[in-house]
Amino acid sequence: MLLGDFLREGVSRLTSLYPAPEARNILHLLCGERLGIDRYTHVTEPSYTIPADYLSALSDDLDRLASGEPVQYVLGFEEFCGRRFKVSPDVLIPRPETEMLCAEAIRIGSLVSKDRSDPIRILDLCTGSGCIAWTLALDIPGSEVYGVDISEAALAVASSQDPAPERAESPVFFQADILLEPPVFLRGKFDLILANPPYIMESQKAEMRPNVTEYEPDLALFVPDGDPLLFYRAISRWAGSLLSVGGTGIVEINELIGDGTVAVFKDSDFQNVELMNDFHGKNRFVKFS
Ligand SMILES: C[S@@+](CC[C@H](N)C(=O)[O-])C[C@H]1O[C@@H](n2cnc3c(N)ncnc32)[C@H](O)[C@@H]1O
Structure with missing residues (x-):
């Protein structure tokens, strides 16, 4: 043919x-x-x-x-921040917006690590495929990176990644529910806390394409309409006890609830809370310190 x-x-x-x-x-x-x-x-x-x-x-x-199956699941990979990450139906397919979160985190993390002899510590909540955790581990050499997810199946994908075989700096992946308190074994403070949690309201499902809703995991995508900020309250609690003085948090958000997400971090006494746009000009990230 x-x-x-x-x-x-x-x-x-x-x-x-x-x-x-x-x-x-x-x-x-x-x-x-x-x-x-x-x-x-x-x-x-x-x-x-x-x-x-x-x-x-x-x-x-x-x-x-x-x-309707996404081409990334058919091929088994997606490009993210210039590297190839394995994907399966157990994990969200990494999105280009999330590359912006990584770029900002790498910028901040590289500045911090320049003035330090000890490794900077980074925590990626809701790690999924591990694309954020691996990218930070590889692009800030010597950093100590942890990735957490509730899904054992997602963690198996994250741990099996090999996006830069020549520089194998695997993050530490572990299972936890971030809606609960941080596990006691997670000691010390983190210079960067990053998260791309589920943030699409269930009522938005009707506007989404079936190749997303029928193939990507609901666990990675949706939050109840009645409580769309629940993950951000959880992240602010984790950051309240785990972010170092002078550390920075960056979370990806639903563009429809930017102000509400900002309010969550302000109410948790973070002094600098900033809404940031993505390349479409939509509210897409909240940075806090
Ligand atoms: C939007 S995906 C993000 C995946 C990856 N970080 C990325 O940016 O491509 C959200 C992830 O949160 C995880 N998750 C959902 N509920 C959780 C919970 N209560 N605690 C920890 N992780 C959770 C899902 O399993 C999923 O992997």
Whole structure:
């Protein structure tokens, strides 16, 4: 089968789920990975024929995509902050907005670590795939990073990551429910506390695409409409006892409740509480110290 024909068939099967340019991008990514070709091969080599022994696997992949499964779960990875992270249906697929949280955390953490001989300590609450924890561990060499999640299955994914084999600085991952008090074994203070907790209200589910709602874990996404700030109150309690003097917290938030989230941290006596936008100009982070 010609690559061009496979792409045409694929786009026509995916356009009920995705706008055509997005469907095309998904298929280019799939073919690039599975066939080891670049995204313009169908244009530059119009007679490129998909080798027969790849056809059955590609056709299975296309069936999974056409049923709505995200391409990241089909391929088993997502790029995040320039590295490849394993993903499975047990973890949220890392989002580009969260890369901004990491960039700000790396900026602050690098400044702090310049003036210190001992390692800076970082805590990532609701770690999921571990993308935040690993990125900080790798981009602030010598840092001591901890990642916590309630889901054992997510922690298994986080612990199995190998995003930079040449610099294996694994964070310490452990299981805990952040709605409860921090476990007693978590001693000492942290210079940075980061979190991307579940923050989508259940009533927002109806506006979301089925490839998210039917495939990504509810546990990672949703909070009850009646109490959308519950995770931020929990994070402020953890930070109240675990953030060092002069330390900084950064949390990702629901853009609809920016002011309410700011109020949670102000009410917990943090002196500097700042709302930050994402690249769409939406309220997306709260930084506190
Ligand atoms: C939005 S995902 C974030 C994953 C990852 N940090 C990221 O940014 O891609 C939220 C994570 O919070 C975890 N979680 C949900 N409830 C929790 C709880 N009570 N305590 C700890 N983690 C929880 C979920 O298992 C999920 O991995």
